[in-house]
Amino acid sequence: xxxxxxxxxxxxxxxxxxxxxxxxxxxxxxxxxxxxxxxxxxxxxxxxxxxxxxxxxxxxxxxxxxxxxxxxxxxxxxxxxxxxxxxxxxxxxxxxxxxxxxxxxxxxxxxxxxxxxxxxxxxxxxxxxxxxxxxxxxxxxxxxxxxxxxxxxxxxxxxxxxxxxxxxxxxxxxxxxxxxxxxxxxxxxxxxxxxxxxxxxxxxxxxxxxxxxxxxxxxxxxxxxxxxxxxxxxxxxxxxxxxxxxxxxxxxxxxxxxxxxxxxxxxxxxxxxxxxxxxxxxxxxxxxxxxxxxxxxxxxxxxxxxxxxxxxxxxxxxxxxxxxxxxxxxxxxxxxxxxxxxxxxxxxxxxxxxxxxxxxxxxxxxxxxxxxxxxxxxxxxxxxxxxxxxxxxxxxxxxxxxxxxxxxxxxxxxxxxxxxxxxxxxxxxxxxxxxxxxxxxxxxxxxxxx
Amino acid sequence: xxxxxxxxxxxxxxxxxxxxxxxxxxxxxxxxxxxxxxxxxxxxxxxxxxxxxxxxxxxxxxxxxxxxxxxxxxxxxxxxxxxxxxxxxxxxxxxxxxxxxxxxxxxxxxxxxxxxxxxxxxxxxxxxxxxxxxxxxxxxxxxxxxxxxxxxxxxxxxxxxxxxx
Numbered sequence: 299x300x301x302x303x304x305x306x307x308x309x310x311x312x313x314x315x316x317x318x319x320x321x322x323x324x325x326x327x328x329x330x331x332x333x334x335x336x337x338x339x340x341x342x343x344x345x346x347x348x349x350x351x352x353x354x355x356x357x358x359x360x361x362x363x364x365x366x367x368x369x370x371x372x373x374x375x376x377x378x379x380x381x382x383x384x385x386x387x388x389x390x391x392x393x394x395x396x397x398x399x400x401x402x403x404x405x406x407x408x409x410x411x412x413x414x415x416x417x418x419x420x421x422x423x424x425x426x427x428x429x430x431x432x433x434x435x436x437x438x439x440x441x442x443x444x445x446x447x448x449x450x451x452x453x454x455x456x457x458x459x460x461x462x463x464x465x466x467x468x469x470x471x472x473x474x475x476x477x478x479x480x481x482x483x484x485x486x487x488x489x490x491x492x493x494x495x496x497x498x499x500x501x502x503x504x505x506x507x508x509x510x511x512x513x514x515x516x517x518x519x520x521x522x523x524x525x526x527x528x529x530x531x532x533x534x535x536x537x538x539x540x541x542x543x544x545x546x547x548x549x550x551x552x553x554x555x556x557x558x559x560x561x562x563x564x565x566x567x568x569x570x571x572x573x574x575x576x577x578x579x580x581x582x583x584x585x586x587x588x589x590x591x592x593x594x595x596x597x598x599x600x601x602x603x604x605x606x607x608x609x610x611x612x613x614x615x616x617x618x619x620x621x622x623x624x625x626x627x628x629x630x631x632x633x634x635x636x637x638x639x640x641x642x643x644x645x646x647x648x649x650x651x652x653x654x655x656x657x658x659x660x661x662x663x664x665x666x667x668x669x670x671x672x673x674x675x676x677x678x679x680x681x682x683x684x685x686x687x688x689x690x691x692x693x694x695x696x697x698x699x700x701x702x703x704x705x706x707x708x709x710x711x712x713x714x715x716x717x718x719x720x721x722x723x724x725x726x727x728x729x730x731x732x733x734x735x736x737x738x739x740x741x742x743x744x745x746x747x748x
Numbered sequence: 749x750x751x752x753x754x755x756x757x758x759x760x761x762x763x764x765x766x767x768x769x770x771x772x773x774x775x776x777x778x779x780x781x782x783x784x785x786x787x788x789x790x791x792x793x794x795x796x797x798x799x800x801x802x803x804x805x806x807x808x809x810x811x812x813x814x815x816x817x818x819x820x821x822x823x824x825x826x827x828x829x830x831x832x833x834x835x836x837x838x839x840x841x842x843x844x845x846x847x848x849x850x851x852x853x854x855x856x857x858x859x860x861x862x863x864x865x866x867x868x869x870x871x872x873x874x875x876x877x878x879x880x881x882x883x884x885x886x887x888x889x890x891x892x893x894x895x896x897x898x899x900x901x902x903x904x905x906x907x908x909x910x911x912x913x
Contacts (some may be wrong), residue, residue: 395839395877428771433823434835434878436786437891470771475782475821478876492778492813494820510773553841553881560882594840594877625881627841641843648875 309576310563312547313399313523316407323442325449328409334455336530337413340420341461347378350421350529357533358545359525363389363481363518364593364623366611375505376422376513385514386419386427387490388522390443391474391481393432394593395645396625399549399561400519404431404439407523408446412469414522416456417529419467422515426468430486433475444471478649482697483516485651496653497697520549540566544610548621552577554628555584566610573609573626584630588713592622594642595702597709598635618709635714636721639707640668646703657700660691664707676722684718685711749818749826755798757806761787765806777807781817785824794825822876829870832909835888836862837874841881850885850897857906868909 315331316322328334340350355370376384388411392400403411411429419427431440447469450456458466472490474480480489484498487509508514524546528536537545544566550573553559558578570589580586586601591609597619599607607617614621629638647665652658667684670676688704695701711718757765765784772779784803789795795818804811818824825833836842836851854871855861863873880886883895894905 392879393876396841396881397877398879398881398883401879432879433782433786433821434876434888434891438893468771472771472779473783473786475786475817476823476876477821489782490779491776492781492817494816510776551881553884554844559841559884590840627844627881629844633844638840638843641838641840645839645875645877 312527312563313403313407313410313520313549314561314563315410315527317402322406323408323446325409325446325453328407328413332530333409333526334413334453336526337416337455338461340417340529341463341465344463344465347421347423350417353529353533354421354525357528357536358540358543359521359528359536360544360611361518362520362524362548362624364394364595364620366621369517369521372505372517373418373422373515375503376515377506378423380513383426383510383512384422384424385509385512386415386422386424387483387486387509387514387516388415388427388429388519389481389483389486389516390429390431390435390519391486392435392519393478393481394595394623394625395642396551396553396590396593396627397623398551398553399624401435401439402561403519403523403549404435405442408443409450410523410526411443411519412446412450412456414525415469416467417525418515418517418522419469420465422513424515425466426470428470428472428490428509430472430474430480430490432480433473433477436473440471440473447471477651478645479651479697479699482699485697486516487514494651496651497699499696541608541610541612543612544621548609548624550609550624550626552626552628554626555581555630555633556628557581564609567608567613570604570607570609570626574628577628580628580630582630584632586628587631587633588629588635590619590625590627590629590706591617592620593625594627594645594706595698596620596622597705598713599709600713601629635710635717636668636672639710640665640672642706643668643703646699650699650703654695654697654700656691656694657703660687660700661703663687664703668707671718671721674721676718678722681711681715681718681722749795749797749800749815753798755796755802757784757788757802758791761791762806777809778813780807781809781814782821785814785818789824793831794827794829796826825870827865829865830868831870832868833870833872833888833890835872835874835878837876837878837880837884837886837888839875839877839881841877842884842886845884847885850887850899850902853899854887854902854906857902 316327319327351373359369360366415427456467477495479485480495482497485495489495504514540546548566549563556577562576589604599619603617607613611621643665647661650657650661688708691700691704768780768783788799800814804814838847885897886895
């Protein structure tokens with residue numbers, strides 16, 4: 299559904315370029331759009347690896363999984379002079395609540411991802427690349443990617459001595475089995491190695507010591523699928539879109555109370571208002587109350603602030619949140635914010651891997667206190683306790699899941715404290731029974747997560 | 749985790765596991781655990797102790813290596829569950845679009861609570877977001893996506909499962 303906007307750019311230019319075709323995920327469709335030309339050119343000319351890495355740095359591409367770190371810089375951390383085996387890993391464990399952009403790339407434009415993975419492998423000197431899909435993708439999404447990979451192999455675009463060069467790259471599909479934490483890059487490495495997904499201490503960073511102890515680069519699906527056009531059309535083309543520090547295009551998953559929820563690939567810096575229009579505006583003509591602009595791990599932003607904000611890293615940071623994965627969750631005026639944070643807290647409590655005490659215990663405390671408040675049994679002391687927990691988690695854990703659980707709770711209390719207070723003031727006749735309370739944490743959760 | 753009899757990995761599964769191992773360095777056997785458990789669960793519906801032991805023996809690993817994977821990942825069932833696994837997403841985007849009512853409707857229709865299982869259905873207590881937020885409310889039935897759910901859609905999906913041979 300590529301359509302012109304403001305005569306300046308097409309939406310769905312890179313990662314969703316095939317969406318307008320009848321058969322979007324086919325090899326033929328991708329090739330008819332000039333697909334694999336960039337990879338073939340690299341194979342013909344065998345440019346210096348540093349040249350490609352520099353182009354990616356110059357393009358301003360930042361990791362699209364959530365952290366927003368410069369992709370080219372990440373690649374440059376690989377020691378090219380070392381003879382060590384190097385790996386590329388594509389993080390297709392899309393599971394940040396609100397995010398469904400990568401699933402559409404895997405389903406509808408898998409060849410862009412494959413070509414991006416090949417170029418990235420070449421640039422970092424990896425001869426083996428893995429694409430790790432979340433377990434729940436095991437049916438149609440995984441099949442779409444596997445079929446595309448088969449076609450790419452059949453057309454001899456990868457494998458041994460590709461196009462009679464010295465370049466050998468094997469790309470393997472992998473499937474997970476359900477665990478949000480595996481989206482954290484070092485937990486993903488543990489999972490690929492066949493262990494439970496416990497994040498690792500950093501340093502050493504994966505670029506130094508990653509998969510099977512070897513230098514490894516882990517990139518998100520959207521990041522890698524953007525690479526072919528960035529290299530093909532040049533870094534200047536890409537950075538001519540977006541803003542100075544937020545270059546190029548980004549896929550946003552707009553969900554919640556909108557008329558036309560969907561994935562939209564637009565230049566960074568596009569006003570939030572425009573994105574909301576693309577998503578068909580507010581459902582039932584209701585007023586915008588709040589937006590979670592980057593997946594459930596980021597702070598919530600009041601609607602009136604969001605309406606003045608642009609969709610780029612700096613603008614969203616200024617409005618007190620993060621661009622994250624680009625999952626934009628829209629909430630209308632009737633939304634019960636205590637219910638929303640209750641659901642978010644339940645999620646992090648379930649998904650904490652249990653390795654670090656502040657996160658394992660803290661996510662449970664936060665959920666239990668919010669649950670108590672939501673059920674009308676909360677006191678002002680409970681709210682104070684709830685306010686104090688995020689500070690005890692943030693910065694005290696190996697990975698970012700603890701912060702991801704803490705930030706939304708903090709922000710919901712900051713912006714919507716009155717709604718928490720309303721629950722605390724509920725008249726006594728509305729109090730529910732004890733059996734309505736959440737079950738207490740027991741060790742079984744930590745041991746088995748069942 | 750139940751233990752019944754000794755389990756021998758069927759040859760079609762063991763050959764698939766061997767093929768999978770070729771994706772990894774030759775000394776690495778653990779990376780095949782997740783895949784092996786998927787294959788066995790697909791055939792046996794849930795993972796029992798004898799499955800864990802058989803995978804460990806086949807890959808030359810300790811049983812605890814396999815057990816920790818089987819118990820860590822939420823897709824692996826270690827208790828008996830029904831033939832069809834239904835996971836209704838109730839994370840934020842789905843919740844905003846009425847997933848709680850959808851789940852309640854399904855609970856009433858199947859006469860079971862979330863987390864329960866009958867011989868035919870397992871209504872999984874899904875806590876993760878299933879990455880179909882723009883099609884909310886959604887659910888997976890045996891890992892197939894069903895999006896933009898309504899009560900009518902649920903009726904027709906369940907009727908389809910009821911009428912299958």
